Amino acid sequence: MPRVCSICVHPKRKEIDRALTEMSDSNRRIASRYDVSERAIRDHKANHLKVRMLKAVEKREEADIRTAIDVVGQLKAINGAALSVLKSARDAKDGDLALKAIDRIQRQIELQAKLIGELSDGDTVNVVISADWIEIRTAILVALQPYPDAAQAVAGRLAVIEGGRSHAAD
Numbered sequence: 001m002p003r004v005c006s007i008c009v010h011p012k013r014k015e016i017d018r019a020l021t022e023m024s025d026s027n028r029r030i031a032s033r034y035d036v037s038e039r040a041i042r043d044h045k046a047n048h049l050k051v052r053m054l055k056a057v058e059k060r061e062e063a064d065i066r067t068a069i070d071v072v073g074q075l076k077a078i079n080g081a082a083l084s085v086l087k088s089a090r091d092a093k094d095g096d097l098a099l100k101a102i103d104r105i106q107r108q109i110e111l112q113a114k115l116i117g118e119l120s121d122g123d124t125v126n127v128v129i130s131a132d133w134i135e136i137r138t139a140i141l142v143a144l145q146p147y148p149d150a151a152q153a154v155a156g157r158l159a160v161i162e163g164g165r166s167h168a169a170d
Contacts, residue, residue, distance in 0.1 A: 006036060007044035017052065020045050075115075079108050 007016055012034055019030045020041070027045070031038040086101035137158060144151035 005044050005048055006040045008048055010034065010036065016041070016044070017049055020049055021053070072115075075108065075112060079105070082108060 007013055010016060016030060016034055016036075019025055019033070020027075025033075027041045028038050031041045082101055082104045086098060086105065089095075089098035089101055141151060141155060141158075144154055
């Protein structure tokens with residue numbers, strides 16, 4: 001039959017665990033303070049305290065999930081209210097209020113997209129390498145060929161915007 005951990009059944013186990021997690025005292029001092037062996041402290045710390053800490057982390061993660069679910073519920077409620085305001089504004093033909101409601105709904109959609117990872121603040125689109133941009137840039141420079149000073153000025157600004165690369169009109 002396996003031995004029972006003397007720290008796990010100690011009447012002041014919670015205090016011992018707290019002392020071990022704070023790590024402000026040595027195992028020897030903790031053992032002395034609670035009148036247990038240093039080996040019992042060391043074994044408990046190695047074999048049981050980690051398990052308890054992992055369970056505490058799991059409980060905290062479960063609480064975070066419940067909070068996240070609550071956030072989703074609140075977000076749905078706000079969305080419903082904004083849609084209700086939009087409907088009322090349309091019914092009353094109040095264009096200003098309708099635009100405000102639409103703006104709120106748009107911000108809610110952006111927030112939802114960020115929360116589910118479909119949109120992030122850091123996303124950027126590099127138009128300089130876009131095939132559409134290259135076509136537009138070429139069309140602008142070709143259209144400006146009869147006006148060399150304007151073509152030069154625009155080409156210079158485009159080069160700065162595009163990171164210093166210069167492009168001649170085709």
